[in-house]
Structure formats: C-alpha cells, structure tokens
Amino acid sequence: MLPFLLRTKVFALSLFLYLSSTSVAFGESCGCSSLVIPVHVDVLIPKDPADPFGGLKSNASSLRRLDETYSVFGVFCQPNIVSPKSADIIQLLVHGFSYTNQYWSPATEEFRNYSYTGFTCNRGLSSLAIDLVGVGLSTRPVNASDVQYATTAAAVSQLARHLKTTSILPGVHPFKKVIGIGHSAGSIVLNFGAIVEGAQSPFDGLILTGELIVEPGTPIPVPLTAARDDTPLRWGNLDPDYVTTSSRSTFYSPDPTSFSSRMFIFDNFTKDVGSLATALQVGATSLMTHYTGPVAKVVGSKDQLFCAGTGRCVDVAALTAAERVLWPEAQSFDVMVAQGSGHDLNLDFFAEGPFNTLVHLVEQFTGV
Ligand SMILES: *[C@@H]1O[C@H](CO)[C@@H](O)[C@H](O)[C@H]1NC(C)=O
Ligand SMILES: *[C@@H]1O[C@H](CO)[C@@H](O)[C@H](O)[C@H]1NC(C)=O
Numbered sequence: 001m002l003p004f005l006l007r008t009k010v011f012a013l014s015l016f017l018y019l020s021s022t023s024v025a026f027g028e029s030c031g032c033s034s035l036v037i038p039v040h041v042d043v044l045i046p047k048d049p050a051d052p053f054g055g056l057k058s059n060a061s062s063l064r065r066l067d068e069t070y071s072v073f074g075v076f077c078q079p080n081i082v083s084p085k086s087a088d089i090i091q092l093l094v095h096g097f098s099y100t101n102q103y104w105s106p107a108t109e110e111f112r113n114y115s116y117t118g119f120t121c122n123r124g125l126s127s128l129a130i131d132l133v134g135v136g137l138s139t140r141p142v143n144a145s146d147v148q149y150a151t152t153a154a155a156v157s158q159l160a161r162h163l164k165t166t167s168i169l170p171g172v173h174p175f176k177k178v179i180g181i182g183h184s185a186g187s188i189v190l191n192f193g194a195i196v197e198g199a200q201s202p203f204d205g206l207i208l209t210g211e212l213i214v215e216p217g218t219p220i221p222v223p224l225t226a227a228r229d230d231t232p233l234r235w236g237n238l239d240p241d242y243v244t245t246s247s248r249s250t251f252y253s254p255d256p257t258s259f260s261s262r263m264f265i266f267d268n269f270t271k272d273v274g275s276l277a278t279a280l281q282v283g284a285t286s287l288m289t290h291y292t293g294p295v296a297k298v299v300g301s302k303d304q305l306f307c308a309g310t311g312r313c314v315d316v317a318a319l320t321a322a323e324r325v326l327w328p329e330a331q332s333f334d335v336m337v338a339q340g341s342g343h344d345l346n347l348d349f350f351a352e353g354p355f356n357t358l359v360h361l362v363e364q365f366t367g368v
C-alpha cells in the first residue's frame with residue numbers, strides 16, 4: 001500500500017507577497033511531491049446515475065455494488081520546517097467539477113500567487129490536493145456511471161483513513177488530524193461522506209467552499225457538453241457521460257474587473273471532466289448529516305451559482321441558520337460570505353481573503 005513517488009520538486013514561493021501578513025511563516029519554501037495512493041472502495045451506488053439524492057434515499061433493489069481499487073493522484077506539499085504541532089495535521093483538498101488538483105495551485109508562474117497550497121505551506125501547514133476518481137491523473141473508470149458521489153466520497157474517506165494510519169512518504173509520519181477542504185462539487189463529496197459516515201467520519205473538521213444546500217431538481221447554471229464532443233483530441237474515447245463545461249463564466253463574479261481575463265483563459269485551457277451523475281446528484285446536499293466535528297462553509301458574495309442576484313447571501317445570519325439545520329450535531333457550524341469573491345474563490349483578485357479565512361479555520365479546528 002505504499003504510494004509511488006513519481007517526482008519530487010521544490011518550489012520557492014516569492015517571499016515578498018507575504019511580508020504584509022501578520023502570521024509568522026515557518027519558512028519561505030516548501031517541498032512538494034506527486035503521489036499515487038491506491039484506494040479501495042466497496043459501496044452501494046444507485047443503478048440510476050440520475051438519482052437526485054445519489055442513492056442516499058434508495059432502497060436495496062435500486063442500488064448496485066461497486067467494489068474497486070482506484071489510484072488516486074495527489075500533490076503533497078509540506079513546509080521545509082514544520083512545527084511539532086502542525087506536523088500532525090494535513091489538509092485534504094478536494095477540487096470541484098471539471099477542475100483538478102491544480103485548482104489549489106494553478107500550474108503556471110503567472111498565477112503562482114493564487115496557490116492556496118503555497119499560501120498555507122508558508123503558514124506552516126501541509127496539504128494533499130488530489131484528483132478525484134474519474135479526473136486528471138487518477139483512475140478514470142471506463143463507465144462514467146461508476147463515478148457517483150457515493151464512489152468519490154468513499155474514496156476520499158478511505159484516503160483520509162490512509163493518511164492517519166500510513167506514512168505516505170519516507171520521513172512523513174501518519175497524521176493525527178485530517179481537515180477536509182472542498183470546493184463546489186468537492187465540497188459535495190465531503191458533505192456526502194459526512195451524511196454517510198456521521199460520527200464515524202475520519203475527518204477532524206470540514207471546510208466547504210463554494211457550496212450551499214441545493215434543492216433536488218434545481219438546475220445548476222453551468223452548461224455541460226460530452227467531453228468527447230468538446231475536445232475530441234483529448235477525450236474522444238470517453239464514455240459520453242463524462243462531461244465538461246462549455247463555458248466557465250458562471251464560475252467567476254459577474255464583475256469582470258474582479259478577476260484577471262488571463263486567468264479566465266488559463267482556466268478554460270486547463271479544464272478537465274466530471275461524470276454526468278455528479279452533476280445530477282447535487283440534491284444530496286439537502287439531506288441531514290450526523291457529523292460531529294467542526295464545520296464551516298465559505299461562499300463568495302458574487303458566486304453566480306449560489307449568491308449573486310439571489311439575495312440568499314446578504315443576510316449571513318439567516319443563511320447560517322438555514323444551513324445549520326442539516327448539521328445538528330456538528331461541534332461548531334459557521335457560514336462565511338467572502339465579499340466580492342465569485343464561485344471560484346481561489347482564482348480572482350479577492351483570493352487572499354478566503355485564503356486567510358481557510359488557514360484561520362484550520363488553526364481553529366485543530367488548535368494549532
Ligand atoms: C425501490 O425504489 C424504486 C425506485 O425509487 C421503486 O420503484 C421501488 O418500488 C422500490 N421498491 C421497494 C420494494 O420499495
Ligand atoms: C455502465 O454500467 C451500468 C451499470 O452496470 C450499465 O447499466 C451501463 O450499460 C454501462 N454503460 C456502458 C457504456 O457500458
């Protein structure tokens with residue numbers, strides 16, 4: 001079960017960006033390694049991938065068993081100098097629909113300062129940013145209907161358990177605390193896992209960004225096309241139920257001055273695929289969870305999927321009350337609205353605000 005070390009590289013983060021910060025950085029550079037971790041999934045998933053609740057309300061006869069081992073690709077980043085306390089903590093970063101691990105660290109020099117991975121590493125915290133099953137460099141099942149929230153949530157939970165029991169790299173001890181941080185559909189993956197596992201969840205805290213309750217059947221305002229039609233050269237052989245976004249404008253604020261137009265182009269060129277099932281099963285977020293750890297949701301006030309134009313995120317106390325109903329046993333529950341941010345909180349000019357919020361939450365949840 002040892003991960004395979006593919007390559008190791010060290011990147012130095014430009015120190016000047018962090019001089020204004022009040023947090024003390026443990027070091028100005030980080031070591032990052034790409035890993036592949038085998039994860040065993042044995043779950044019941046809906047026979048109908050369009051089931052709006054992802055199988056959470058299904059009876060046995062409408063479910064089928066999926067028993068597979070997948071390779072999960074991830075980029076692990078660790079400060080060169082870790083304090084003994086933060087050495088026990090890892091953030092498991094889960095990207096959203098049609099993104100990859102690169103959402104947490106855009107792989108281009110120009111957008112290096114949009115790296116949450118780098119930001120958090122400079123504040124002494126380790127992270128593992130994964131590609132979900134079906135995406136990027138992780139296993140892509142031939143049949144897209146195998147990739148449902150029940151599948152990816154189980155894979156992510158198994159991975160969290162792996163991080164707590166097994167050394168992922170020579171010299172890196174198993175972690176005592178795993179904080180799950182999701183974005184958009186990645187937050188739904190973590191939310192789904194919390195519904196399934198409740199108090200048995202391996203996560204010591206959940207931070208769900210770009211995700212609020214979605215009533216089943218609500219159309220998500222993101223245009224989807226079969227990936228094989230969108231980019232035949234790259235995805236021509238895929239099951240047509242692997243889909244991608246034909247326009248990504250709703251992932252950004254309606255205010256075009258709030259993000260770099262070059263980021264928009266970069267984002268379009270680096271998009272990946274997702275399964276149609278995970279686009280349809282978002283109603284699972286309307287179900288209750290008995291998760292007992294601390295939880296926070298962070299959403300942008302200009303998020304076109306949830307907030308902008310809806311009035312839903314104006315009264316934060318009311319929004320928090322509405323969301324908290326589904327997390328009755330959470331140790332703590334907060335909703336934060338990042339002013340000015342779009343759905344992709346990490347990729348616009350306001351990103352540093354949410355970055356600080358996330359680091360603060362991780363510190364609060366782990367007592368660092
Ligand atoms: C199980 O669920 C399916 C789909 O919702 C439904 O058609 C069927 O009647 C249910 N079967 C039983 C035994 O409840
Ligand atoms: C995918 O798997 C499901 C369930 O086993 C099956 O009904 C469907 O026909 C498969 N699709 C393809 C393209 O093989």
Ligand SMILES: *[C@@H]1O[C@H](CO)[C@@H](O)[C@H](O)[C@H]1NC(C)=O
Nearest residue numbers: 231246247248264265268269
């Ligand atoms: C996105 O990139 C594709 C090429 O991959 C290009 O054809 C398309 O015009 C781009 N769309 C936008 C909105 O930039």
Ligand SMILES: *[C@@H]1O[C@H](CO)[C@@H](O)[C@H](O)[C@H]1NC(C)=O
Nearest residue numbers: 113114115348349350351352
């Ligand atoms: C990255 O740099 C740009 C240009 O200097 C700035 O506007 C943006 O806020 C920065 N992003 C972050 C996350 O610090």
